[in-house]
Amino acid sequence: MREGLVASGGPSYRGLPPELEASWRRSRAHSLDAESTDAPLFYDGLKLDDYRRNHPLAALLPMVRSVLTDSVAESGLIVAVVDYAGTLLWVEGDHHTRTLAEDLSFGPGANWAEQSMGTSAPAVALVTGRPVQVARTQHFALHIQCFSCTAVPVRDPITGKILGALDITGGDRAVAGHALALMKATGLACEGYLRELYADRMPTCLYHGGVQAGLGPTTLSAVGRAKPLLVDGAGNAVELSQRHAEILFLLCWEAHQRGRGMSAEELSEQLFGSGEHVVTVRAEMTRLRKFLAARPALAVEVESRPYRLVASLELDVVELWNALRxxxxxxxxxxxxxxxxxxxxxxxxxxxxxxxxxxxxxxxxxxxxxxxxxxxxxxxxxxxxxxxxxxxxxxxxxxxxxxxxxxxxxxxxxxxxxxxxxxxxxxx
Known part of the structure; x- marks a missing residue:
């Protein structure tokens, strides 16, 4: 089946469950190459440590380790805790399997969103908001077909928004019938734990990619506005310049479509029609980052090399795009x-x-x-x-x-x- 799909450009998806068929189609729409795609590293070193330390899913680690990791490691499996954008925060479990996985870029800080790596259990769970299993050749990328995986989303108990996902990866045991039941139970237990943990402080205690999740992420309001706005989770609006709105729009759209970030040359092409305005792009980016840093309530951050969003920013146009899709x-x-x-x-x-x-x-x-x-x-x-x-x-x-x-x-x-x-x- 795989050879036909790769060679023919995807006219047939026989044998795939509907949710995986849809994921394969989206993967192709992201222009991914099944033979060469590789997970980009979004965080490493101190940046990874700082990001994990402040993430709401960090509170779940003791429970995940005792309920899930300790038991599945004996079966040669590993457990991944994944943020809402598909970035792996923690990968723990069987040492041998973890080593093999890291050789395939399945390690902390790597981004495994659908637009980065195509069909995988954590990617599909984040897109659909439902538990999912992906067995070996059902993965989009050829080089990860030695693994199978089961994943479940973890939601903010107040808003229902997805905070991230839990995933188990390894051999065929990762997609056994009891694996799905175990993951569903663990996901529910984690959400219940968060509900109890923050009962006295909701709705302002949880953070969705750095944004107050109980209030919702910041939105770039671009539809029908001569003067675009950034609207934080509490509904407070900040007016943007046209150029800053264009930059954030393009970065947010790119994150939705591919998730690989953009170089200064690529932004220059998208903003001006040629790659000859790199100096202008860098100057505008410096001003934009200062603008965002002076307004921490927005919780929007732009990283460089490549330029990319590393905190949640919703785009009203994406809702329209998803409706069309x-x-x-x-x-x-x-x-x-x-x-x-x-x-x-x-x-x-x-x-x-x-x-x-x-x-x-x-x-x-x-x-x-x-x-x-x-x-x-x-x-x-x-x-x-x-x-x-x-x-x-x-x-x-x-x-x-x-x-x-x-x-x-x-x-x-x-x-x-x-x-x-x-x-x-x-x-x-």
Whole structure:
């Protein structure tokens, strides 16, 4: 099965459960190479120590070790504690398996998000919010098919947002039937422990990637705003300059799509259309980092080499993108006609705008019902889009009051001549 998938570009996913098939498709959409992809190292040394020390999942380590690690290590398995973005925080358990895993970049500080490594149990659990098992050849990356894994998400007990995941990795025992039951029970126990631990201090005690998770992460509000905003978890808004908003948008979008970060040259291309503005990019990045550092309540941090977000930042456009990806046309249309960063002429922003608009239009033409196509006509469409208007005439009831308006618009564009409320009957 694997050879056919790799060679053919992915036309067939026979044999994969639906949630893994979807993950494979997303992995391909991230332009990952199954034969050469490798996990990027997001943290090491003192930065890793500091990040782990301040992470809410650190409070769970004693429980995880006593309930899970000590028992599965005897079966040759290892346990990974993973943050919400797919970065491995702790990897413990059987020494031999841990050594093999580290040789494959499965070690603390490495990022195993779907956009970095493709399909794996922790990656899929973080995307879907559900327990999952991935056996050997079900992994997207070829070189990790010697392992199997089971993972469960761990949620903030107040907001329900995902704080991270627990994963067991090793041989076939990692995907045995009892392994899934054990992981589900451990995940529930961890969430219960967090609920009790912070009962007197919620909702402000937990942190989601450095953000107060009980209040929610910071959001870059870019849809329909001439002046973009950063809105912290408490609802406090800070206005951004156009350039800083573009940089954060591009970094956040890149984190959502690939998770590998961007070089100064890549940012220059995305902001200005060429790689010749590296000095300007670095100067803007210095100003942006100072701006963010002076506002710790936002809890947004940008690392360099490559430039990347290392704390949670939500992007309203991603919600629209996810709706399109899942085929949820009602949710996608709920965003209305407002473009994101409408004042921006940055090529990278324009490209995403175009992709979103094109995908939405294709979904409308493919599956919209009468109510949905009218909503699209009212809020999102190009007034010269004859194809969508003809679709509306095709599916609207003959006596619908909007037909006359649509026919008049089509006459104005020259698509039809002399047509009124109803198209002529067949044969006339």
């Amino acid at each position: 899942s085929g949820d046309l009602d949710q996608a249309l709920g965003f209305g006609s407002q473009s994101f960063l409408p004042e921006s002429g940055a090529p990278g922003v324009f490209e995403v705008r175009h992709r979103v608009a094109t995908w939405l239009r294709e979904l409308v033409l493919e599956r919209a019902n009468a109510e949905q196509v009218l909503k699209y006509l009212d809020t999102c469409h190009d007034e010269e889009d004859e194809q969508v208007m003809m679709l509306a005439l095709k599916i609207l009831p003959e006596q619908h009051p909007r037909r006359t308006e649509i026919v008049l618009n089509l006459e104005r564009t020259g698509e039809i001549d002399g047509m009124r409320c109803n198209p002529p009957a067949t044969g006339m």
